[in-house]
Amino acid sequence: MKAGKLVSTTALVLAAAGWLPVAAADTTEAMCEARKDGETRKGASGPCSFSQRQGYVSIDLRNGETWELSPRDKANHFRDQKGNKVVRSVEGGDHIYKWEHRKIIVSFNQQHGHDHGDNNGHNDHGGNSANHGQTPHELRDLVDGGYVGGEVADEMGRRGYHSVRDEVSGNDVYSYYKGHGNCVTVRLDGRRHVRSIVTGPDLDCQR
Structure with a gap:
């Protein structure tokens, strides 16, 4: 099965189960740093897609992992698609999502895909997002x-x-x-x- 079909099927299943809202989410490009406790490599880190709608959050990492977060009764508290607890904090322009043994930092102050960025896709001079x-x-x-x-x-x-x-x-x-x-x-x-x-x-x- 192709990756696109797999993601679409997963999204439909999650929506039917109440994990995702039916309305389409607004998506933006960001930089994500994803790491498990004790992990030194950054295989999942880099450009990512972030979307948020009515409190529901979706994070698509460059290694193909997708995290779907459903809001709980308490502000900044979520459950992922596996039922794990996730807590969000905000530092400057970054959103930090913490699991028990992993965290994902979503940064919105970078732009991607420009030739004048560095080899990791960073660009310190692009657009209004640099002011975040x-x-x-x-x-x-x-x-x-x-x-x-x-x-x-x-x-x-x-x-x-x-x-x-x-x-x-x-x-x-x-x-x-x-x-x-x-x-x-x-x-x-x-x-x-x-x-x-x-x-x-x-x-x-x-x-």
């Missing part, structure tokens, strides 16, 4: 500033950003905003002070 993980200049004063809780949302609105959604992870709250052509993530600590504001892929700002 940066703090917009008009928001820099909010980080570790005096705004707390609801004041942050009010100030973001005054500066041209509208709230899309919120996620809770431990004591922190991750608030996603759209504005000025950017999707930004605002991280609030347990006291609801702003600890970081970074740009990320448009996928982060989908409801």
